[in-house]
Amino acid sequence: MNPARKRTVRLVVALSAAVVLASALIYTSFSAASPALSPTQLVHEAQPGRSYQLTGTVVQGSVHREGAVLHFGVEDRVGGTTIPLDYTGTVPDPFREGREVIVTVEKQGDQFVGERDSLITKCPSKYKTAPPSEKQNS
């Protein structure tokens, strides 16, 4: 085979390999992804056995612990639907009532269960837009 042809063949092989790998990557990302939903959306759309990223606010007065299980409710940012959750695993330091959280959940029967160690708390004090000092002033 002449060198120019050899190079073309090599390039075609390399490019097709790259395309195959990229398609695998893209395909699996869609099948492995968990949709991000608010409590209201979750109630309407959740199917058993699939995992979802639940985003909302921890309901005031809903947090209590029973052994290793942490119970708390998550509601829409503006109130409304509340989802009670059973969660085990690491609880981030900033977790508390009234804070925004993201947690991966799965529907088991009628109950929603948080995936182990999936709880993330939004940190309200970092890079906030309206500092309290301005609020004090106004």
Place this chain on the structure above:
Amino acid sequence: MAGLGRLCLLLALAVCAYGIGASLYGVRRGRVEFSESGRRSVYALAGILTVAFVILEIAFLRNDFAFNTVADTSSRTTPAFYRAAAVWSSQEGSLLLWAWLLSLWASLALFLTRKRMRDVAAYATAILLGFGGFFVSLMVFYATPFATTRPAPAEGVGLDPLLRFPTMMIHPPMLYSGYTLCTIPLAFGMGALLARRVDAEWIRAIRRFAFAAWLFLGIGILLGARWSYSELGWGGYWGWDAVENASLMPWLTGTAFLHSLMIQEKRGMLKVWNVSLVLATGTLAIMGTFLVRSGILNSIHAFGGATLGVPFVTLIGVLIAGSIYLVVSRRDMLRSEHRLDSLLSRESIFLANNLVLVGLCFVIFWGTYFPLISKALTGQEASVGPPWFDRYTVPLALVLVLLSGIGPVIAWRRATLANARRNFLAPVLVALLTLAVLLASGVQQKPFAIAMFCCGAFVFASIGQEFFRGVRARRAMANEAAPVALLALVRRNRRRYGGYIVHIGIAVLFIGVAASSSFQHASELGLSPGQSTRVGAYTVRYVRPTATVTPKYDAAHTGSTLSLGAVLDVTKHGHHVATLLPSEGYYASQEASQGSVGSLIGGQPVSHVALDGGVTRDVWTAIEPDIETPALQRIVKIGNRTLPPEDAVVAIGYLARAYLQHPPQAQFHFIVSPLVMWIWIGGLIVFGGGLIAIWPAPSAVRRRVSMRSRARAAHGLARA
């Protein structure tokens, strides 16, 4: 003072605008004095921003709460060390840090290249001042660090307790140095394309800065991992969080560039690829900066509806479009001078390494931005978790480590069979021996971890062999003792042997990652004093509770009002191993609604992790005490009702005593992970190797000096 700060920013903006104009006019019209003036405006920018930064730093140290940023991120109870670091904990302060570091590094780069490539440097000056101007205008128009409130509040909110960790002092400056240094190769790369001078000279000029960017970014990432491991109460060092990923991506493309530039220097190949990598690295660094501030992706690090989305997206758009236009329009100049001779050559191994690194970067990019991609394509926001990342990154990391052992020893152009046998026989045997020992010793069957150990052994052997051969050759030539020969060898080929040391460090680091993630034992449970539990081979007993009150006596020196913890006794087979004191710190909040006592401990509680680090394993512990028991809540309620704020601290003493007398069950998190320490040791080795590689070689300095003296002599002769 704030007025002076604001003036500095306006002046800085004017200097940027002038400098851009002067450099472009100078290079376009061939007026050297204007390009020179443009370069000097970068120095001026550095001076002005230094003044601005010092003003802000002084405001923090003096508790000048009239500054909004000081009131929001510092307080009198924040220890002085953390007040100094609090400057960059706010959006505004971190923008100033970014711009300031950019001006310093850009000054250094332009100073070192002042005698070379005047046209490329002039364009680079304009581009760097463009970045400077962008960040300064963000501070002037969107988020000014010098905004004030009169009358000044009596007390500030305090630095977020999570950030009260010693590396807070160096992690952000390191990371930002890495990010800002990434823009220097970008500026010179664009400059070379604009000036149509795409030979190897611009690459030689920025090589050291590309390396420094890579090194600083790497250290910044590792310090972040260390913070996550020893401060956040989850015991991990990497979580594929969007902000972590954002800093890793330019590091990966930067690594690729550092390898492929050698091919351009040696063989004049891969010019399009190299210049694209440089442009991509700079753009990814800007995207990383943007991600923290935009709030477009969910991350534990970046929150609050930040407002800098539109300007950043515009900048990134301009960068991408400009890069593509420049590379496409200059493609004729970027033709390779040679072709790949053989698939078994150092060039092709470097190329493979580049493909793996860029592949890794693509995987991480896709996963990180997947929520946006999925929203755009399907209308439904969705995200991928760590298992998805692991599925692709683990095999790619294996290949990468393997290549880091092959690359340094394989021949350039074309490796012969004899050459391959000579270089690879010993390393392959060592890797196989490692495999046999691991299988025989009955290590748990974790294929990826075992493969990583074997790849690591291969790297140690192949690089050890290189050192051995080098030393042997020197000894034969100069008749030196082995240590002297080793030192001389490294000193004379800093870049080469520094690079080898970096490879060893990376292999050590990955072995630490593989071992600690695959063979970890973890346990989370509630214990009362006297109870114990088993974690792996260790027994942990909760001996008794601990409590400290007032920021003055806070054992961790982070300024917590109350700290509740435990004395843990760790034993292995009945022998005492360590006594650990994990605790949780409670901080004051500014919310009056919590009551006089409640607000003293109403801030965010933070875990103070206790760990027994060792070369074979770490025993890691964290505690989450129950402060919501009826007895403790009663004390808070009575205190709120009866005590005025100035006396409220008395109740904290009662709380501590009540907790010690009747300690409720506390939640514990125990982790035993093997070889974690080698991640940090590997990082230190990389750092050491990097410093060796980056240090100017004595011969180069001498050459420059002698050239200068020769030029001076010639000048003198001409005048005589």
